[in-house]
Amino acid sequence: MWHALGKALASLPQNLVADLRPHTRPDDSASKRLRRSFLYHLFPLRVTERALAPTTTWALGIISLTLFLVLCGTGLVLALYYVPTPAEAYDSMLDIEHRVALGGLLRRLHRVAAHALVITAALHLLRVAMQAAYRHRELNWWLGLTLFAALLGLAFTGYLLPWDQTSYWAVRVVSTLLDHLPWLGQPLKLLLLGSDTLGDQALVRFYALHVALLPGGMLAVLALHLWRVRRDGGLSSSTPELVTQPAWPHLVDRVVGVMLATCLVLMVVSLTTALPLGPPADLLRPDNPEKAPWYFLGLQELVSYSATMGGVVVPVLVTLLLFALPLLDRDERDIGVWFGDTAEKRLFATLVLTSSLVVVLGSLVSTWPTLTQAQTNLSNTLKDLLNPASLCLVTTVIAGTLAGSRTCLPRSAMRVMLGVLGVSLLWFTLLGLWRGADWLLTWPWSGSSHGL
C-alpha cells in the first residue's frame, strides 16, 4: 500500500501537467502545445491566400484586438492607483504620472491606445461595410456594432476620469447633448450621472462603467465576435476559393507580426509624446469653447446647427442604416470585395466627391455672417429644416438614390450613402476642431489664442 501511495505521489506532477494539457505528447514543444490546444481552435486549419494578403482587410480587426488587450493590461494597473472621487482623482493622476514607476508611460500607453482604438475600430467597421462582408454574417455585424457602441462608451467614460478641465467640460458637453434626445434623454442622463449635474456621483458611475461593466461586457461580446468569425468560415466571399494555405504558420505569422508592430508603434508614440494633464477641473469656470471629445465633436457640431436635426434625426437614421445594412442588402454577388466593377467604383467616387463638396460648401456658406444673421430671424421649425445637418441628410439620400437607380443595386446605394456620411462626419469633426471662443469658426492658420 505504501508503495502504491509513493508511486502515485511520484507521478503526481506529471499527471497534473497531463491533466492541464490533454491531447499532448510529452515530446511536444511549448509552441506545438499552444497551437494544438488554443490556436487550432481560434483559427481554421487552412485559410485562403486572399485572407493572407494584407490589402484584403488591412488587419484592422487584429490591430483593434491588440489595442483592446493593451488597454485591458494597462487599465488593470492604472485602476490600482486611481481614486474615483472628485477631491482625489486629479491628485491620483499626478501620482500615477510622477510617483508610480513607469506610471507616466503606462498612462500615455492607455490614452494613445484608446484614441487609436476608436479610429481603427471605425475603419474596421467601414471596411466590412464597404466590402459588403456583412452578408451571411448578420449576427457578427450586429455584434460588431454593439462592440463599437461599447467602445465609444468606454472611451467616453474614460475621458472623464482624469478630472481635469478639458475632460470635465468635454463630458459635461456630451451629457447636455443627451438633453436633446426626446423621452429617453432625461432618464438616461439621470441614470448616467446619478444627479442633475456632473459631480461625485457621476464620477463613481463612470468609473464603474469604465473598469467593470463595459470592459466585462465587451470581453464577452468580443469572444463571441471572434468565435463567429471562425464559425462563419473566415472571411466572407461569394466565390469559393480552392487555393488555401495552412493557417499555421502563415496566418499566425501575420497575426503575431501585426500585434507586435501595433505594440511597437504604441510604445514609440507613448515615449515621444508628452500628453500632459490639463489644469484640474474647475466646476465653476467652463472652458470657452467647451468641446466634446474629438469622436463626438462632429455630433456636437451638428447639434450646434439644430438640436432636433443634428442631435436626433441624423444620428438615429445613421444608426438605423448601419443596423439594417445586412437586411437591406440581399445581393449574393461580389461579397467581400471593395467594388463590383470599375464602373461602380467610378460612380462611387463621383457621387461621394460631389456630395461631400456640396456638404462642405453648404456648411461653409451657412457660417457666412449675413446668412447667420438671416438665420436668427427664422422660425424654429425652419431653423431645424434649413441647416448643414439636414443638407448632409438630403445630399446623402439623393446620392444614394442616384447610385441605386444607376446600378439597380441597393448595396451600391448604401455604399455611396456610407461614403458621404463618413466624409461629412470627418468634415464636421474638423469644423468642430476649428471652433474657437464662443463657438466661432477660427481657421487654424489665423493664429491661436490663449486666454487667462
Place this chain on the structure above:
Amino acid sequence: MVFDPQADHKRWLTLRLLLWLALGVTLAVAVFNDYRSDLRHWQRQTPKELQALEGAPSGVRELLPDGTHPERCVSCHLGVDAPIDGLPAPYQRHSWPLTHHTPKRIGCVVCHGGEGRALTTAAAHARAGTSARSARLVLPYLEASCAQCHLPGAVPQTEHLVRGAYLFLELGCGLCHSLATGGRGGWDDGPDLRTTRQASVEALTQSILDPTIDFPDSTMPSYRTTFADKPEALADLNTYVLSLALSGGAPRDQVAPRINPTLPCNTCHATTMAMGNFHHDCVYLRDRRNELRCSGCHADGAPQGRGLCPLLVAHASACLACHTPKGPR
C-alpha cells in the same frame, strides 16, 4: 504571384525577430528614462556637506503641510532648511530664515506655486506644456503670494507689491475692474481680477499691453505707451494683479474693517477730514493723506454743495481692492 510557403514563413520570422528587438529597445529606453529622471539625477549629485548632515538621500521625500496633500519639492531641494550656506541650486538654503514659515507647517507651494506632487523639474516648476495647477512664482512676482495672508506693505520685502497697488490706483484699473462685481465682466466693466484662473505673467502682460488679442470684443485700451519704457512698473502692476488672483476669496488677516456698502464712503470719511480716520494703514493713501484731505483742494475747509467729491468718486473703486460689500477680502 505564386505563394511560396517556405519563403513567406521565413520572411515573417525575420520580421518578428526584428519587431521583438525593437520592442525590447523601446522598453529599455523607457527604463533608462526612468533611471535618469530628475529626481535620481539631483539626489545622486547631493553635495557632501548635506550628505554628512542628513545622510545620502534616496527616494521621494514628502511634506504634508495640511495632512493630506503631499508636497515633494524637498526631494530635490534637499537643503532648504539645512544650516549650510553657499550650496548651489537646487540644494541652496532658503533666502531668509523660515522661522515662522516652516516648510513642515505650510509647505512650499502656498508661496512659490508650481506643482507640489510632481517629481520632474518641468512639471514641478509648471513650465509650458505641463499640467500646471498654479504658476510657479519667481521674484518680483513672488511677492504676490504674501498678499494671501498679509496686506500689501504690512510685511517687509513687498515693495513691488506696494508699488503695483499704487499703480492700480493711479491708472484707475479698479474703475472698470471693480473688485465688487465678482463676475466675468461685460460691456462697461472688466472682469473682477480675483477671478482670473491660471493667471500667468505672460498672459497678464499681453492683456495689459494688447487686450484685444485674447479678447477681441474688449473695450479696454492698450497700455503699451504707458509702459513703453517702464518694464519694472509693468512687473509691479503684474505682481499686484497676481496677488488679487492668488488671494481670490481667501480671507486675509482680520485687519481690514467691515464697511457698509450701501452707504457712500463719505458717510464716514468725508467731514472736514475726508478719509481722515483709518483703522489701519491703508496702502493706497499712506503717502497721500494730505492731498486727499478736503483741505487739499478746498482751502476754506469743508466743501459746499451736494454730491460726492469727484476725487472720492474716482478712487472709490480703489477702496474695493481691500474692501468688498461682504467685508474684508
